Amino acid sequence: MNIGKRQVAVMGLAMSAVLGVAACGSDNNTASPSSTAGTATGAISCATGSIVASGSTAQKNAMDEWVKKYQTACSGSTINYQAVGSAAGKQAFVDGKIDFAGSDSAISGDQATSAAKRCTGGQLVNLPMVAGPVAVIYNLAGVKDLQLSAATLAKIYSGAITKWNDPVIAADNPGLTLPSTTIVSVHRSDGSGTTDNLTKYLAGAAASDWTFASGSDWKAPGGQGSKGSDGVTATVKATAGAIGYVELSFAENASLSTAKIKNGAGEYVAVSTEATSKGVSTAKVAPAPDLKLTFDYTATTPGAYPIYLVTYEITCTQGLAASQATLVKSFLTYTSSTNGQAAIADLGYAPLPTDLASKVSSVVATIS
Amino acid sequence: MSSESDGQGAGSPRGNGPPALKKPVSGSAHARVSPADLIFKNVTRAAGIGLLVLIAAIAAFLVIEATSALQANTGNFFTTTEWFPNASPPVFGIAALLFGTVLTAVIAMIIAVPVAVGIALFITVYAPRRLATPLAFIVDLLAAVPSVVFGLWGLIVLVPRMNGLQQWLTDYFGWIPLFSTDDGLVGRSIFVASIVLAIMILPIVAAISREIFLQVPNPHKEAALALGATRWEMIRTAVLPYGKPGVISASMLGLGRAMGETIAVALVLPASFNISWHILSPAGNTIAANVANGFSEANPIGRGALIASGLVLFIVTMLVNIMARAVIARRREFSGAT
Amino acid sequence: MSTTTIAPATSPGGMDLTGQKLSLTTLAAIGAGAVVATVLLYVVAPIDSKIQFVLIAGALYLIGQSVASGMVEGARKAVDRFVTTLVYLAFLLALIPLVAVLASVIAKGAQRVSYDFLTTSMRNIGARDAGGGIYHALVGTLEQIALASLFAVPFSMLVAIYLVEYGRGRISRTISFFVDVLTGLPSVIAGLFILSFYLLALNQNPSGFAGALALTILMIPIVVRSTEEMLKLVPNELREASYALGVARWRTILKIVVPTALPGIVTGVMLAVARVAGETAPLLLTIFGNDAINFNPFSGPQSALPLYIYSQAGAPQQVAVDRAWAAALTLIVLVMLLSAIARVAARFARVR
Secondary structure: OHHHHHHHHHHHHHHHHHHHHOOOOEOOOOOOOOOOHHHHHOOOOOOOEEEEEEEOOOOHHHHHHHHHHHHHHOOOEEEEEEEOOHHHHHHHHHOOOOOEEEEOOOOOHHHHHHHHOOOOOOOEEEEEEEEEEEEEEEOOOOOOOOEEOHHHHHHHHHOOOOEOOOHHHHHHOOOOOOOOOEOEEEEEOOOOHHHHHHHHHHHHHOOOOOOOOOOOOOOOOOOEEEOHHHHHHHHHHHOOOEEEEEEHHHHHHOOOEEOEEEOOOOOEEOOOHHHHHHHHOOOEEOOOOOOOEEOOOOOOOOOOOOOEEEEEEEEEOOOOOHHHHHHHHHHHHHHHOHHHHHHOHHHOOEOOOHHHHHHHHHHHOOOO | OOHHHHHHHOOHHHOOOOHHHHHHHHHHHOOOOOHHHHHHHHHHHHHHHHHHHHHHHHHHHHHHHHHHHHHHOOOOOOOOOOEEOOOOOOEEOOHHHHHHHHHHHHHHHHHHHHHHHHHHHHHHHHOOHHHHHHHHHHHHHHHHOOHHHHHHHHHHHHHHHHHHHHHHHHHHHOOOHHHOOOOOOOOOOHHHHHHHHHHHHHHHHHHHHHHHHHOOOHHHHHHHHHOOOOHHHHHHHHHHHHHHHHHHHHHHHHHHHHHHOOHHHHHHOOOOOOOOOOOOOOOOOOHHHHHHHHHHHOOHHHHHHHHHHHHHHHHHHHHHHHHHHHHHHHHOOOOOOO | OHHHHHHHHHOOOOHHHOOOOOOHHHHHHHHHHHHHHHHHHHHHOOOOOHHHHHHHHHHHHHHHHHHHHHHHOOHHHHHHHHHHHHHHHHHHHHHHHHHHHHHHHHHHHHOOOOHHHHHEOOOOOOOOOOOOOOHHHHHHHHHHHHHHHHHHHHHHHHHHHHHHHHOOHHHHHHHHHHHHHHHOOOHHHHHHHHHHHHHHHOOOOOOHHHHHHHHHHHHHHHHHHHHHHHHHOOOHHHHHHHHHOOOOHHHHHHHHHHHHHHHHHHHHHHHHHHHHHOOOHHHHHHOEOOOOOOOOOOOOOEOOHHHHHHHHHOOOOHHHHHHHHHHHHHHHHHHHHHHHHHHHHHHHHOOO
């Protein structure tokens, strides 16, 4: 078929032209020196090879930063973390497709049992690694410094309160003039660790007003769903009277107002990474090596911001292929170190409390 | 199959010239089937059967993966409107999702198909010849826009711009149940999602319709015009009847895409699980959007539930196609009289 | 608007020889009247939407013109004018979203596209870093699309040839039916199928090839259906003439029927390519994603443009969102380029 040949030739020529335009592509992005790179790299004891990991979207920015620092310091190493969602990450770990999973919640139940099969001679571990606050954002012209208690937030999200000038909100905000705008409560329409941690907080701190179960799917009726934290941010920004919850970095980048949240000590605390670290320090840690956290939302630690999420890295202490295990160990040693935790602080994450970080480090040290 | 019927039936949907002409053609040239012909025929047939095998494999996979989730379900899968497959015990049902899927896709079709046929007619009949190719190209460009971009554009640009129209519709036509709202709010509604979907399926329906209208034999058109027909009468008597089965087929492709679209709808709709005819209210969800929303945080039961919903979508497209086929079959007697 | 509407009135029809014709001025007057009436309506009942202003003005013009034409030129001509205007309106209506979407993509994307952006990957780019590019994703997308087309196009064309040229009876009807059913398959389900079949059951690792398999499933129904429609439209005379010359059936199909329908088939293939080039969901499950360059689609995770757009667009940092728009622009230009090339190729191959 000579017609076909000519056609194929033209196609081939064009394809190679398209590829040729950018034929000299490169992976070399190290040219732009980062200001903090020098200080952080000193502490890394390098390993080489390549590992793949996936899971939580909430820790994607932290991972990107860590991977960049690590790969810059350790030539010959490749760490590929893809944010596909916590449950998908855990499933991929169970399926043996990845070397560690990032997850907004600890692995447990049947999944833990099947995942543990990979850890021959060792143990399946949940390592708390990245902590961050959940900010409550709102769009209310002229209203700054909104203060909310857990009960009020629960009533807003359950639909018990529908107007911004409701006496319940006014009681939290003495001296603040509130408009009569209808409240549009915005939640995540996709399954999310952010939803899980917000609803855990509502259920833990305002059980009488929040009768819906907690979990990564939104269970309360009413309100509007929006896909992803970016979707929630966009919807809140575009809708007068809207309230939503997102990770801190989304709130900061969209320059939306954030509400102060009442903690167990009775203070209204503005969202910040330091206040979050204080909050995380109240969590109960399961005995090593599986460092699952149990949050205590009624703790009376002063200055603690009460709505936070902690994401885990899930891996095996033994049972990974030897070359992968060394790199996993080396990388997680870096991420749990003081330098590693400090590297992500200005990305809207809160450094782990020091004693928790050192517990994590000591478990990481047992990986082989 | 005899060579007789083979030759005669070639390209048969409209292959109905005078029988006297046909017989000698097939009879004389192809009284015997050459080995090459047989091989070629069997290769194409194998491909066709391969396609059936693929679809059977997908369907079997959907059924297998869905079964354990459906067994764990504590609600009625067909009547429940909630969707909590990750809870324990899991409760989920397809009712609200199916309703939203069909409603958005149907509205999208109502908007898109007439516009697409209009575009195809414009390009093939009305536009100056020199402009036709670039114009066709421009419309095809729409197909290249990734659905994430449509979703973002819909959410950030279209929704705020549509609020005026939606408010106006509900203010003045709110007495029609379709245009009334739950609590006066309009916004990220089924209506807007349908518009986004309509824009997304426009290029596919327009492009195939266009190619079909281009194939209308010129003698048909010229004959109509020579008889003094206006341009519209020419279109009505020569172009549309010839192209109708193709347009319906193109519309089915569009409908399939509208029902299967995931991310754009997931970004625009607020994912509420209720059955409501209020198409201007910020509410609604579709099967495919729900899969996009739920997949990343689904546990094994949740994943099975999403796959079960995919199976339902599969079956619904089947039903829609049965109906479309009935429509086409009724038109089949029409003869292009070549 | 009214000036463009009048243009076709001068083209052939044969009607102009007798009877009266609406003058351009009259049509302009009707157009102006429609706008004025809409403005009046605007004053009486507040309309706070531009879209609707245009819609109402268009509808009023349509009515006014039809009534005027009906009185002056007679009913047949009035209907013709009505349809003409409607067709023009449909086209303009389609242009609105097209221009709007493309304008936002170009406006937001163009400022970030650069030689660097096209030729670097995302390796070692942190969340706040403004640098980075799409080379790795571009390579991935091109390879995955090429592989998917390589699998889907010949296969689909064979299926279509079977359906049109040979297919009779139940098998053919069943195939044709299920092709349509396949169009409704949510793309994520195609990804799930490849995940469970190729990655889990056959125990393979995520790769560009796995992604291409998922995309193949999505391309097949579009290519089969459009090819089928185009083959059906090839006049039977062509086939019969070929048989009359003693050309074997399979040669007739490959040499006469397919080349005649080729431009239409290429349109179908390009639509399919355009459709799958922007698919995110199936790739998420099959190619895994990668920040570094991987030229080998058969081994190791790859990235792809839609996946890249999806993950960058969801990030909080503006630098990432900018990258997403620039990547979207690149993807559109890429598909446009491929489409243009395919069209040129089809023209070369066309039987005249």
